[in-house]
Amino acid sequence: MAYIARCKCGGVVMATVDNPDHQKENAKEIARCVRDGLTIERVSVEYVRSKECVLGCVCPKEPKTTKNSDQGSLFVRQEAP
Numbered sequence: 001m002a003y004i005a006r007c008k009c010g011g012v013v014m015a016t017v018d019n020p021d022h023q024k025e026n027a028k029e030i031a032r033c034v035r036d037g038l039t040i041e042r043v044s045v046e047y048v049r050s051k052e053c054v055l056g057c058v059c060p061k062e063p064k065t066t067k068n069s070d071q072g073s074l075f076v077r078q079e080a081p
């Protein structure tokens with residue numbers, strides 16, 4: 001299983017595999033996402049890899065970028081020009 005943090009736009013801005021070895025880090029990451037107002041969902045890893053799972057925020061405005069989460073992040077952050 002995996003955890004995803006979904007933005008209000010429906011885009012998935014964080015995804016992490018529910019690995020028992022990383023439970024502590026995941027718990028921290030998830031807590032931070034909750035604070036950022038994201039919706040946490042527990043989904044299958046297959047879902048995360050599927051087309052259904054839209055990675056990245058598609059909000060009109062630039063979202064709050066997740067701070068210091070380069071590690072384990074599935075996404076390459078794009079800097080604004």
Ligand SMILES: [Zn+2]
Binds near residue numbers: 007010011058
């Ligand atoms: Zn969004």
